[in-house]
Amino acid sequence: MxxxxxxxxxxxxxxxxxxxxxxxxxxxxxxxxxxxxxxxxxxxxxxKQKSIDIESIWELLTLVLGSQFSAQVDLFIKYLKIIVQH
Structure with missing residues (x-):
């Protein structure tokens, strides 16, 4: 960039x-x-890292897709947060 x-x-x-x-x-x-x-x-x-932390993923999803698909992104992030807690 x-x-x-x-x-x-x-x-x-x-x-x-x-x-x-x-x-x-x-x-x-x-x-x-x-x-x-x-x-x-x-x-x-x-x-040699092969994955990124979940917090960064949440931010990227919101940044890249949030303006166009906010409802879907919000639901998906909520889902991911539930999975992380278990």
């Missing part, structure tokens, strides 16, 4: 990066896969 500061994006940097990844819409599934892969790799904190 070529942000000036890693992990902190201005709105313009975010929009430019999303467009560069061609992930500005979830309707183009191949572009969304590229965006997901980039986001997933960004959240990894260790080189």
């Amino acid at each position: 070529r942000a000036e500061k890693q992990g902190h994006f201005t709105l313009d940097e975010w929009r430019r990066g999303i467009k560069a990844l061609r992930a500005d819409t979830v309707r183009r599934s191949s572009n969304f896969v590229d965006f997901y892969t980039c986001s997933f790799r960004y959240c990894l904190t260790e080189e």
Whole structure:
């Protein structure tokens, strides 16, 4: 995304990066896969890590899909929180 500061994006940097990844819409599934892969790799904190923490997943779901599918995202996050508790 070529942000000036890693992990902190201005709105313009975010929009430019999303467009560069061609992930500005979830309707183009191949572009969304590229965006997901980039986001997933960004959240990894260790080189050999194969998963990200659940809190980051909740935030990514809300960030990426929440504006368009808020009811579904909210229900899914509630479901995940129930699973984590058990």
